[in-house]
Amino acid sequence: MNFGQSWSTALTLFGCLLTFYIQTWEEHHTKTLYLGLVSGPVEGVLSLCVVFLVTAVKGGGHFWEQSVFRTLGIGREMLGWMPDEVYEMPWNKSFLVYGGIILGGSVTMSIHNVLQVRRAKSLSLLYPFLGLTPFLLNWLLAVLYLQLNPSILTHHHLLPLIFTLGLQNSLAVGLIITSHLTSSPFPHGLPLLLNAPLAAGVLASWYGVQGTEDCAVASLWWLFGALVGIYAGFVADVVVSICDYLDIWCLSIKHPWVEEAEVVAAEKKGK
Known part of the structure; x- marks a missing residue:
């Protein structure tokens, strides 16, 4: 997505590895593999396929640096109430926000599932962390x-x-x-x-x-x-x-x- 050598690339790597690690951590403590509404092996891979396909069709990663709303043909006058930073946000930064929301929900659910199982067995709630x-x-x-x-x-x-x-x-x-x-x-x-x-x-x-x-x-x-x-x-x-x-x-x-x-x-x- 044209992040290049940047902190955005490092942040993307962090999100991918954290999802992999915490779901395995959850499975170890709950003895059950939970997959959320958006899981890496399914929706994550499909999202990457879409990114690769669009990049190929558009002829390069520069497409992801364009404003989401401008690309979709939504004029500024239609969203006058929206801050400029949000309206001009490019696709790649939008995907970071989207990934952050999904990651936050996934981590929260994993922690909730582990605590629920540990509480039901009257085990320490702090040890898994x-x-x-x-x-x-x-x-x-x-x-x-x-x-x-x-x-x-x-x-x-x-x-x-x-x-x-x-x-x-x-x-x-x-x-x-x-x-x-x-x-x-x-x-x-x-x-x-x-x-x-x-x-x-x-x-x-x-x-x-x-x-x-x-x-x-x-x-x-x-x-x-x-x-x-x-x-x-x-x-x-x-x-x-x-x-x-x-x-x-x-x-x-x-x-x-x-x-x-x-x-x-x-x-x-x-x-």
């Missing part, structure tokens, strides 16, 4: 890192931060899903520990020991590479554990079905 601290801390550090290294935004280096935050969120969500499926306690430790490198980067930037802009960007790529290794190890561990438990192979059939052997076994059983 500890599970949100890894995500909130992660984004607090990300905002501080961008504030201390503004060149990441101004010099088009936002991509490694997007990769890093996305992969870190995926790993945290994967741990939550795994703990949910295995009826294990909520994973607080590792998701919090994953914030340590970014926290070190914030401290280094704060005290001016990180060095040049290139060092700040290189640190992000290093962190992304480390997360790739950690995530690969996590995936391999899950796959191997499941295969060992079920006595199967991952990409091939360990115990192929042989018709003759089944017939012989059935005959012996009949005798």
